[in-house]
Amino acid sequence: MKTKIGILYSTVDGHTLKICNVIKEVLEEKGNTVKLFSIEDFQGNVADFDKFVIGASIRYGKHNPKIIEFINQNIAALEKIENAFFSVNLVARKPEKASPETNPYFIKFLQTINWIPKTAAVFAGKLDYQKYPFTDRLMIQLIMWMTKGPTNSKTKIEYTDWDKVREFAVLVNNS
Known part of the structure; x- marks a missing residue:
């Protein structure tokens, strides 16, 4: 079965x-x-x-x-x-x-x-700034800056x- x-x-x-x-x-x-x-x-x-x-x-x-x-x-x-x-x-x-x-x-x-x-x-997960709407991109960049992650708006990284x-x-x- x-x-x-x-x-x-x-x-x-x-x-x-x-x-x-x-x-x-x-x-x-x-x-x-x-x-x-x-x-x-x-x-x-x-x-x-x-x-x-x-x-x-x-x-x-x-x-x-x-x-x-x-x-x-x-x-x-x-x-x-x-x-x-x-x-x-x-x-x-x-x-x-x-x-x-x-x-x-x-x-x-x-x-x-x-x-x-x-x-x-x-x-x-995956970080793909170009896929995010403008406001989301800014917020996620701020969060990534605070957590010492990548902030370049062209960044696309799959961390999985x-x-x-x-x-x-x-x-x-x-x-």
Whole structure:
């Protein structure tokens, strides 16, 4: 019997979706049936899956409120099955802030919900100033300046450790 896995994501610029697609690919290679949903489009039921993965990116220090609302409304169902959560943020580009135990956004996230995912990860995202609207670009440049990151408006860097993403998918598969 194939394991049915749901992956729900929230993304601002599309990078979290890219990460989800790599996770989906690894899980499908392991023989699972995987369905991928945007938080905007999910109409299903968590209980329809054997495992459920949630991924969300950070913008201005916060995960999408719809992700938090979804978790709060589905805690009972999530806790009955294997579950996982991952956060995507630029702070995770720093090795000392690249784990669930050390990433300030992940720690803050756990304090806003009454759920502890069984499997958790933090992935560094992508910085692409030219893709951002003007105001976002200025705000992100300010944040990067404050955190000693690149501020050149032509900067385009993908910080994601794809091996770490694949390792997470294997952990989800084996859970």
